[in-house]
Amino acid sequence: METVIKTFELLPKLDCGICGYKTCIDFANRVDKGEDELKKCIHISPDKLNNNPETGKCFICAKDHISVGEKLGWKDNLKREFDFILDCFPNEPGPRETVLPYNPALVKELGVKKGDLMIGRPMGMSCGCPVTHCGIVASADARNGVIDWFVTGPLRPRTEGFIDIGYYIAQGYEGIIKESNKEITLGKRYWFMPRRCMLQWRHSGLVNALTKLKDGSYKVRIEGLFIG
Numbered sequence: 001m002e003t004v005i006k007t008f009e010l011l012p013k014l015d016c017g018i019c020g021y022k023t024c025i026d027f028a029n030r031v032d033k034g035e036d037e038l039k040k041c042i043h044i045s046p047d048k049l050n051n052n053p054e055t056g057k058c059f060i061c062a063k064d065h066i067s068v069g070e071k072l073g074w075k076d077n078l079k080r081e082f083d084f085i086l087d088c089f090p091n092e093p094g095p096r097e098t099v100l101p102y103n104p105a106l107v108k109e110l111g112v113k114k115g116d117l118m119i120g121r122p123m124g125m126s127c128g129c130p131v132t133h134c135g136i137v138a139s140a141d142a143r144n145g146v147i148d149w150f151v152t153g154p155l156r157p158r159t160e161g162f163i164d165i166g167y168y169i170a171q172g173y174e175g176i177i178k179e180s181n182k183e184i185t186l187g188k189r190y191w192f193m194p195r196r197c198m199l200q201w202r203h204s205g206l207v208n209a210l211t212k213l214k215d216g217s218y219k220v221r222i223e224g225l226f227i228g
Contacts, residue, residue: 007031012043014068017153018198022093068195069179077200082191084180086173086222093136094152095194098171104145110163112140117157118149120165128227129170131198134162146171151196172223173205176213184218186210192222203227 008028019040021027031038038044069085076082088095099120101107112118116137122129135151147165173194177184184190184207191202205222212218 007038010038010044011041014043014200015196016043016198016200017094017196018042020153020155020158022153022155067179069181069193072193072200074181076193076202080191080202082193082202083182084177084184084190084192085195086175086192086220087178087195088150088175089219090176092150094150095196096138096174097133097135097149097151098174099147099149099165099168100145100171101147101165102167102169106165107140107145107147108142110165112137112142112147112163112165114139116140117160117162118147118165119154119157119162120168122170123167124169129199170225172221173203173225174219174221177218177220184210184220189224190222201227 008025011024011028013024015023019027019037019042021030027037027041074081074083086095099122101120102123106112114137117134118137119132119134121132132154133151134154134157135149136156138148138150140147147168175194182190186207186209189204189206191204193200193202197203204224204226206224207220208223209221210218211220
């Protein structure tokens with residue numbers, strides 16, 4: 001899909017979801033329909049909102065052929081260095097996260113199941129993110145209280161309702177590494193940027209599963225998570 005006007009060219013193409021849309025192209029198409037929502041993109045300066053692209057630049061503006069990591073200078077929104085970007089798997093609605101609610105019995109009590117819309121906030125040493133996460137349940141283990149889900153933007157929970165599991169511990173992430181600033185080795189801890197992190201803050205985690213794919217990217221699982 002292509003937009004009617006040039007809204008998409010103004011966006012950082014991070015697909016961070018903080019505007020409430022799954023991707024930058026979804027957001028651009030909504031703006032192009034005439035709705036006054038461009039201000040919901042936190043990465044666009046006031047000059048861009050006033051249609052002055054020469055002086056209003058998003059914080060990662062660069063030529064399209066440059067990777068996202070290079071656009072960011074391999075630094076997060078607080079200017080801290082990171083080693084790679086974690087992308088979600090193809091055809092999945094968002095990053096895959098394994099979580100354990102602070103009260104694991106809630107998985108059984110609330111009847112959490114595949115396909116449910118869910119919200120919760122990672123708290124404590126496991127992650128400590130100040131943003132409430134929203135997503136779609138991929139699987140739920142009622143016996144152990146462990147949930148796998150796809151973390152998405154807040155649009156569907158806002159409009160369709162949700163299950164609230166409250167505070168939880170982020171146990172692990174799974175995804176694809178397409179961009180890295182150093183060699184990725186099994187058993188080592190790295191700083192990384194989840195591609196769709198709303199805050200664009202670096203995370204840290206231990207790579208405990210690593211598979212090299214035919215295109216040179218890596219399928220990876222990361223545990224022992226924290227932000228900072």
